[in-house]
Amino acid sequence: MLRAIIVDDEPSAIANLETLLKTYPEIGIIETVTDATKAVDVIKQENPDVVFLDIQMPGKTGFDIVRDLLDTDYCPAIIFSTAFDQFAIEAIRHAAFDFLVKPVNPVELKQAIDRLQYIQPKPGREDQLRRLIEKTLSKPRIKISNTGGFTLINPDDIIYIQADWNYAELFFNKEKSELATMNIGAIEETLPPHDFFRISRSLIINVTYLTKVSRKKREATLIKEGQEYKFPIPLLNIRKLERFLE
Numbered sequence: 001m002l003r004a005i006i007v008d009d010e011p012s013a014i015a016n017l018e019t020l021l022k023t024y025p026e027i028g029i030i031e032t033v034t035d036a037t038k039a040v041d042v043i044k045q046e047n048p049d050v051v052f053l054d055i056q057m058p059g060k061t062g063f064d065i066v067r068d069l070l071d072t073d074y075c076p077a078i079i080f081s082t083a084f085d086q087f088a089i090e091a092i093r094h095a096a097f098d099f100l101v102k103p104v105n106p107v108e109l110k111q112a113i114d115r116l117q118y119i120q121p122k123p124g125r126e127d128q129l130r131r132l133i134e135k136t137l138s139k140p141r142i143k144i145s146n147t148g149g150f151t152l153i154n155p156d157d158i159i160y161i162q163a164d165w166n167y168a169e170l171f172f173n174k175e176k177s178e179l180a181t182m183n184i185g186a187i188e189e190t191l192p193p194h195d196f197f198r199i200s201r202s203l204i205i206n207v208t209y210l211t212k213v214s215r216k217k218r219e220a221t222l223i224k225e226g227q228e229y230k231f232p233i234p235l236l237n238i239r240k241l242e243r244f245l246e
Contacts (some may be wrong), residue, residue, distance in 0.1 A: 060244035095132035163202035
């Protein structure tokens with residue numbers, strides 16, 4: 001039996017995966033983890049054969065956990081799970097890892113489990129992990145559709161993104177922006193998940209430039225190249241942002 005750990009901040013997602021895995025007697029779930037910051041310690045303690053690892057979690061992303069595992073002697077097989085995130089899926093494919101798109105499809109789960117027996121032994125897995133980290137750290141440019149075609153943009157250049165009905169505007173400074181013929185949700189899916197946070201339905205910020213959040217004023221302040229940007233943020237999202245930044 002393969003000993004498995006599930007890491008996901010959503011209890012409902014864990015419960016769903018546990019239900020699906022009950023049909024596979026060759027997989028035994030030994031632990032579930034909802035706090036991403038504790039995942040590496042649990043993996044080291046339990047030394048599982050396989051980890052079902054969510055990518056987009058507050059505190060640490062799945063890629064952060066992979067990066068931390070590289071500094072340990074623990075190198076289990078990993079099957080990622082993610083909502084449709086093209087950046088993440090491209091990186092995972094590049095490193096030849098299996099992945100499941102949420103909500104998990106039973107057929108895709110079976111295919112991933114069938115492939116477990118062919119997964120590389122530890123030395124090969126370490127190479128996989130390093131390829132994955134190299135890919136995620138490279139922060140490839142994202143493609144933004146516009147009325148004239150598309151533009152390739154370095155995500156680091158974006159300060160914030162503002163929804164404009166079915167369009168969205170990307171701001172690089174007070175004088176320069178790009179209007180995209182994409183809604184803000186579609187753009188969000190292409191962004192590096194650990195650098196951008198949606199502070200409201202209509203606004204995404206690059207947390208690299210975040211310098212201050214006021215609970216009293218319910219306001220977030222960003223600074224880039226000496227220019228200051230202030231945005232309202234609901235109190236609930238302030239709490240979520242704090243967890244995201246931990």
